[in-house]
Amino acid sequence: MAAAHIRGLECPPRPAASVHHPSRSTSRKHATVRLTTRSDSTADGSGANRSANDNQGGNIRNHTRRGLLQLATAGSLYAWAGRNAQAADAQVTAAAAAAVAAGGGGSELLQRQLDDRLSQFTLPNGLRFIMYERKAAPIVSFHIYADVGAYDEVDGQTGLAHLLEHMAFKGTPRIGTTDYRAEAPLLDALDEAFYSQLEAGSPKEYARLQKDLEALSQQAAALSVPNAYGALLNAEGGVGLNAATSQDATKFYVSLPANKAELWFALESERFQAPVFRDLYTEKTVVLEERRLRVDNSALGPFSEQFALRSFSNNYRRPVIGFADDIARLGRREVQAFFQQHYGPQNLTIAVAGDVQPATIRRLAEKYFGGWQQPDGNQAAAAAGCLGLAGLEEALAVPAVSRDQWHYSAQSKAGPGVMQAYYRPCINSPDSVPLDLASGMLSGSRSSRLYRNLVLPGKALAASAYASLPADKHPSTFVCYGVPAKESSIKKLHADLSAEVAALAGEGPTADELRRYKKSAKVELLDALSNNSAIASALSSYQVLTGDCRNVLTDLRRIELLTGAEVREAAARHLRPDNCFKGTVLPL
Template sequence: MRYLISSALALVVSAAATAQQLPVEVFTLDNGMEFLLVPRNDQPNTVSAGWVAKVGSANERPGITGISHFFEHMMFKGTNTVATRDPKRDEQFRTGQKALRDRMNQLIWGDQYARYFRGEIDDPWNPANDTPELKRLRAELKASMDAQQGRAKTEPINALQTKLGSLDPVKDADAIKSVQAEIAKLEADQKSMGSIVKDEFDQLYTAGGGSRMNAFTSYDQTFYFINVPSNKMELWCWMESDRLTDSVFREFFSERDVVHEERRLRTESTPTGTFDEQFEAMFWLSSPYSWPVIGWPSDLNSYTMDEAQRYFQTYYCPNNLTGVIVGDFDAAKVKPMLKRYFSRLKRGATPPPVVTLEVKQLAEMRMNAAAETEPQVEVRYHTVPFQHADSYALDVMSQILNGRTGRLYKTMVEGTGVASDASARQDSRKYAGAFSFSAEVKGNATPLQLEEGWYAQIKRLQDEPVAEQELQKVRNGIAADEYRRLQNNFFIMLQLGVSASLGDWREVNAESGKLLAVTPADIQRVAKKYFDSTNRSVATYVRKAAAAGSTADEPLDPALAALPPQMQAMAKQAIKRIAAETDLAKLKEGIAQFDAQAAAAPEPMRPFIGFMKDKMLERIAELEKSAAPAAK
């Protein structure tokens, strides 16, 4: 067995030593746009192509949070050539809509916000709270958008369609003909009024054999990508350079509704979505990572076309973009094509830097949440950004902890069995980083036990160096993954683009060497450096009080759920005693004692004292009420 281990060790490591670098050709245009070309013939006939803009939510500010993501949606809405049959008239529609919406925004930010601050309305943006003028403007805007989309007559047409469906193809043959003629006329009418060719951007790619066309926005980048057949590289060049030079923000106002639905889907309707968002907002103190990528709801409604235009000019200049092309193509043929099409982008000023650095955290922060989910915990620490020398040791440390034979699984899932799932992760963003531990309870374990289990793991990493054999196992995995991650065009494209947007695409080739060089001493050093209690934020979740069908053993009082987990068990015991107490005098005495203690109690105890006092008052009221009839 010993022989086997050492021989395999040598084999794996020698594989790593010869690990092939991803052969990337860099091709840069005069306007500063950089392309990374990786011809590969292992996946014949297709190419994964994309480009990344080095801008994301970190480049935003309060008031326009979410604009990077909203902007990404806008990039699919066409240009003066794509998705319009009449660019002049389309521009008139857009100008008219902009004026209407700007006026609406003034009224909402002014009068409606004032009414909201005075408590007269619950939501300044809800159309149900519109003033008569806003109502009129909103209707006018809607009518203009419908007309632009060529559906000014949608309602009468729908009514006729429904009628058509109810007619009998044999008996009502004549009626069917006349209804069809009526529909055809209305359709022609509304089409002639409209200027949009719906979703032509998508249609052109679809008919051209494009697939997986999409984009994503994150904190530090906005990435647009697609797979195209090998013979359609010129289609990609045409489409992408067209939208980068001539984007017109069509359907700017109706698309907000889609983004609101996206927010509802991803954040508001998921068990922990809104909590995750608020934990992030709590964790980042001064960094722009504190707001959600999708944006705060009020900002989602607020940004104007002027702001979007400024944003586009600032960040979507070719010198802030990197294109990535991976797959079955001939670089010698594609380079002239890239030059020909993407040279029409005009170089811009260097975009402004993100200057706000995260400040040092001074005290532990906690979020004690009750949500519709199993009890769980996240402990997160401020660490380091992309390419920081310590990021590699932190990454390797997470791999020592993760996986079936990692420390977390062996000690917390199998050993003490407090967790059903536990994992750790170093998240190296462009301007700052964080290390987080997440776990979910097993059986009747509590979030507090998960937290304690984690602190024990950290202490061990601080106290003892990781064993050589344990580290070698992680290194072997890193070496094998060197190859695994290079097997798919699409994935290679994503890695290169993300790395480029974080600051250096070469990290794709350099990273594993740096990970393999991490030593036990490095791990011990970073474990000591970043994992202080004052540098952490903790989110604990208990299951929210039972709605119908919830699985909670007993309904959990929301006030109880709001307490720190370690106080909940204590509070539960105390509640039982209070509920069983029938002596009014004792209860009143208890309140007096709590009042006396409250002033001297340490801050963390105060919610507990407040909670206990409320329970006693409730019990007193109950006893006095039941006593009252007898007294009568």
């Protein structure tokens, strides 16, 4: 790895033990897509800031293009710069939005902008870079999309991807420690005590090893520097350092002044090539408490977890945060092995948007990442919708039980409620965009069918539709959820929801519904291309999930050309009564 000139850092010799050094051995496909699929996020810098964005804790997020585009635009970084900049690209985006508002498409204007501003390259090790020049302000946003998530875990080791997110910015042998020579043996001793405790033959031995763990943790903590990684970036104007984990991906992002790009390259190359997973056993207690709050003690959490376990045959059945027993058994060996297996250069896509010079980005990429080889055992991620690297199309995630068992009922603090999950293909399917529009026509506004026909007349207190839960790289489900009004019943609401879905599948949208939703969806897509961070997020996600970052505009054109018949036919194919797993949330 090239030497990193980072202010305030010295580079002590690295002991051979306890540091994860990837071995030096050398060593996707078409779709239509959502922009982000977050389930948890971790901020680092001035402290940890975690937010639940998945459906494990009862907060069901709309995993459609619309819902995820809203996520992309909600956290616009450096808003002051956007307000003060009068750049040509902003004018083009505004012109495209005006064209949409006037009833036009807008994609032609954006296509010209994309052609002028977009460039890409891939290093020999497989690490891909996407650059989008946007001179609105001297700011640049970096997004790393790691094509690995909770879906890639094996049974018995759930929660690894999420735990690695918590460990994302813990540092390296040079960052995050006052004395790595003294710290490294303590980290090794912690591992030995932890794995010995797993094999403890008696309560007395377990208690003794617990005391050893606590003492070693205190000694190691005395040598660590919390939030050192974030502090380095913050000191140079960094904003929004964060990480997010989902079923499908792990993402890391930050925005910096454009003249600090080399700092980012120096820090990230070291973080990926020589991470030190310090504070792991302390952080596990944080994760277990997070699980208790978000799943075990939340109103809908236990029901949602059990519903997923019963309704999915693929790995979407497991929670991103993991099962408590699995988390308790995870140690640094498992974390390092999972990182080495999945976080190599061939599984990373880096998008850089803002005041960038492509030649400079390429020079820095070669300098800091060019020597990084695939770690031993690193596995290339399969393309979206494919079973492994053979390219075999994945089957729907229907459970291996007879259809008369496609129902789950349980008492919950969130009851009463009903859930209907229709099995659908992944984002690669031609039906993906029509199903997104179908979910928008069913819910999402006061003019939507579920609100107009169920909530307003008092048949339901709430009713929503979600095009793809819990994610969409693999076959998932189109979900309807409702809470019956006091005057109604669970059985009646199940019937009412089914009737609304059947009406859409039988008749399709009206011309007015289709026009309104297409306009709304296009405006949200345009909004997502209005700031650096959202652009970087969109381009990296589209690249990984569809095989071409330019498909962000393919989606826009697809929406423009979509017909009511296509929506009706997609709904008829997938939103069928015999393709639905039902859930009933009973009151306590």
